[in-house]
Amino acid sequence: MPDTPHIPELLAPAGTPDKLATALRYGADAVYLGGPDLSLRAKAAGFDMDALAAACRLARGYGARVYYTLNILPHESGLDAVRVRLDELAGLPPDAAPHALIVADPGVVRLARLLAPGYSLHLSTQANTSNSEALAFWADQGVDRVNLARELAGPDIARLAAAGRELGVDVECFVHGAQCMAISGRCLLGAALNRRSANLGLCTQPCRFEYNVRAVELEEKTRPGHTTWQAVSGDGFAAILSPEDLCLIQYLGWFGRVGVAALKIEGRMRSEQAMAQTVDAYRGALDGLCAGKMPGQAVMDELRHAAARPLGTGFFAAYPRILFSPENTSFQRRDVVGKITAPHGEGRWRVAVKGRWDSDIAVEILVPGLRRPQLAPAAYGLENLEGERLGLAHSGMDIVLACDHPDLAAGYFLRLASLQT
Known part of the structure; x- marks a missing residue:
């Protein structure tokens, strides 16, 4: 073997x-x-x-x-x-x-x-x-x-x-x-722009900021007529250093x-x-x-x-x-909608909402080990903490998931899903 x-x-x-x-x-x-x-x-x-x-x-x-x-x-x-x-x-x-x-x-x-x-x-x-x-x-x-x-x-x-x-x-x-745009993370950009050094743990990540690029052309002195670097104006702001x-x-x-x-x-x-x-x-x-x-x-x-x-x-x-590339793909990203935080009685779980969650949409449980069991809309319900039914939940809410699926557990995440038919 x-x-x-x-x-x-x-x-x-x-x-x-x-x-x-x-x-x-x-x-x-x-x-x-x-x-x-x-x-x-x-x-x-x-x-x-x-x-x-x-x-x-x-x-x-x-x-x-x-x-x-x-x-x-x-x-x-x-x-x-x-x-x-x-x-x-x-x-x-x-x-x-x-x-x-x-x-x-x-x-x-x-x-x-x-x-x-x-x-x-x-x-x-x-x-x-x-x-x-x-x-x-x-x-x-x-x-x-x-x-x-x-x-x-x-x-x-x-x-x-x-x-x-x-x-x-x-x-x-x-x-x-x-x-990082700098060698092994040793960046001086933040220190130069706002006196917050990345090497001292104070980086504000200016390389991730969006900048408005205007027409710029660099010509090196010893090679006149040769364009070393050129940027042209685009449509608004972009994270050009990221x-x-x-x-x-x-x-x-x-x-x-x-x-x-x-x-x-x-x-x-x-x-x-x-x-x-x-x-x-x-x-x-x-x-x-x-x-x-x-x-x-x-x-x-x-x-x-x-x-x-x-x-x-x-x-x-x-x-x-x-x-x-998220900006140029046919891939359909499915967002996480909640994190199970604790049991909330028989067949119920306390959930911290992480994104817009329509109760008419199927979700899947992110079970460690790349297991993704799915919950059809008919298999679960959403409630507020007073037990009232919810049709829609938004990020930042603390709600109750009514469902008795055996793979549900505290600490697991729930993500939008597409049920196979």
Whole structure:
């Protein structure tokens, strides 16, 4: 019989306790999260020490791991805050402590080894590791895993994975989510425009803003008459600086064969429903590899339902491809309409509404494992909290779903569906 293929760890974002629970429920092997500061996400995507302890205990109940991001590139004035945080992390009991720290700055690496020596260190993509000598350097500093630079093509990743095995260092790669217009996320655009540095965790994502493009032509001085770059006025505002999202789900078997240890999904600021669909798709694809199955159309469709921007292969492929564009496709995206939050008596469930929900439309339950049982309109009813029948619910409402389907459970999402006839 053939050997069981190497299945990399699936590493998912957890920006809030609810998103953490969603990532774990839908199959993440590990999650990454940060504190209220000192990582590269807004304060809204952070855990204080008490919440971190609860998160670690919850993850251990799922057999999953927690990695704590401390990947700020601090100025001198920020080092004391880093020292305080490392002391707090070092003081956590074993059952409430993360499994590793994600770091990027050499100074933070040194402080972590001095003040929190019990932690494994994972190097952030912010460090822009692009060659084997850099891998060897970080191995010398006590780093156990390196998230490679996002600008690498497949052959480069394969060579570094092989070098990592010789050095005793795991390599990790981003496979899904937002791509940055700057090298490995080291962006100065926000700092230049509004004095909010991405490298200090304050990014306002001006690359995602919409801009009104007027006619512009650049001519390089030593080559008169040669147009180097040209933009022409369009119809109103457009997000001209925003790259497509990365999607490498078709290459998961390749990542396993070359020995990449972990596959990382971006998105601590993304919605719960987007994470549920994305994590479930990658979990299903990875589990399928164990049975010798390549990701099929159903898996790709899950990512299309969750996509807010075009999906492409980024720098990974020799010829980058757009796999899906929401603006130019016949694909019918079906939105998530609700999240089941708790039981509400026999055959009833409390639901947080996430989108317009007409009770005359069929819905499907997003059951982990890529199962999608459907509910015909006659099989369920919507009620307000006083028990009155509803024909229509809107995002932000808290309602009751009257249905006794066996696959309904707290934490599952409901999405618009098309019943097969």
